[in-house]
Amino acid sequence: MTLQEELADDRRLVADAVRELARRTRFPVAFGGLIENGVARMTAFVGNHTDALAGLSVQPERGLGGRAMVELRPRMTGDYRTARQITHDYDVYILGEGIGTLLATPVIVSGRARGVLYGGAWSRSTVGGVAAAPAVRVAEDLGRELAKRDEARRRLAESAAPAGVDLSPRHREELRESYAELRAIATSIDDAAVRARIAEVERRLAALAGFSEAPRTEPIPEVRLSPREVDVLARAALGETNAQIGMLLGLREGTVKAYLSAAMAKLDASTRHAAVARARKWGLLP
Template sequence: MPAPSPLLRPRDSDALRAELRRVALLGDVPVMFGGEVHGDTLVITEYHGVRTAGLRGLEVRSNSGLGGASMVAGRPLSVADYRNATGITHDYDGPVLSEGIRSVLAVPVLVDGRARAMLYGAYRSGAPFGGRVTELVIESARALSEEFRIRDEVDRRLRLRDTQSANSGEGAVDAESVREVHAELRRLAVDAPAGLQQRLRVLADKLSGPADDPATVAPLTGRELDVLAQVALGCTNAEAAQRLSLKTETVKSYLRSAATKLGTRTRYEAVSRARRLHLIP
């Protein structure tokens, strides 16, 4: 796992815990638990509805138990009668059975094809997991996968920026690199989970420099800034539209609106004015 960015990255376990609670509430699942995968070992750190301490801090090795098998297979697996299940190893019968668990669903959170975390749902009855609840857990795993992937990309770009800064000999990153990182952060925010969008934009704004007096700065919308950031890299309207998942005509409309607010006539003047106002780097 990449080193976390002190500017942006909250603990991945916090996002994991939030998803477990969401599924427990929406799906009426009595027991939810999970954790992050480190190397070939899953460490259970998050819980909802547990009655004992048996699962707390439990380390699950790859190919061991239902979760280990799901982690290696890279797909959801479930058993309706855990005690008598024959398709899995029973290395963890003690902590699982002490919770009274009978029916279990394990779903991996995949990032770049590898399990980054695991989500479990469990019933204390032998009823199999229904389609709605299974889809809820899978949906949560997909949302976490996308959020972790975006966090990783942000961290990668910030590390690249820091490396360039360290190698510059002057302790400063060249302006074009800053602009590329800024534009990419705003682009990532477009498709990011709702909880991450604002954090990405706040981080992007940190690269723009100290803000001018709000009374003297044209109030550009987030979308207008997104488009200007792409244009500042030299993107055509069509390229900006593709990167931001917009139509070309919509990009043109945002550019016209931004130019009007900035008191400029061309895209290049709009970019120049936005930079002088520290709206973009």
């Protein structure tokens, strides 16, 4: 995935979060964005009456949103025009839309501000925790989803290797661990498009592990394992017990056993070790 594709995916997450903030609070206007090149660029808007907010980019420490990002906590004003606790760098945008009440909630990932979500109203009012609490929860949900994607991308980058490289045993084991971790991460991501991209990388990793092997002279049987069967088999390949696999994948131990048994039957293997070996031989696992 290119940087532009990653950026587009993250902006889609922000757009979903802004719509959710508007739905879950009484703010008629909602907007937000992530930090790009040092400033939070607003890329999603709901309910605005004008185009005044277009092009708004917020620097840390500046304005209500900048203060929220630095302090890592929500900031709110019931009368934006006369607020004295903030700088007014962005009056042309906020007052241009006619916003009187404004709430800024930071999006936090790994203890650092990643962006900011806003809720606004044209009238002056004291919103308090009635709208602030659900806005904070929306920002927290967005932060968790961004963290998942960051981890998936990190794993993808670590697992990348040039085609045709003869992997050392240590590198091959790291590749297999990354593959299993990607499988686990994919199950926690709701976006089908992102899961599909991860699945494509998983297939490339499985193929990569076999680049240094001798050419096969025998045909590969047509075996189709379900996604969950691959999940548990990938964890079993790392020597984990059924209980450990269940804890990592959020499955009951009995369910793990059932998936392993189904995979073993499809692979015509009498043990999990034989199933792993055959899955690797047939290119189903790295």
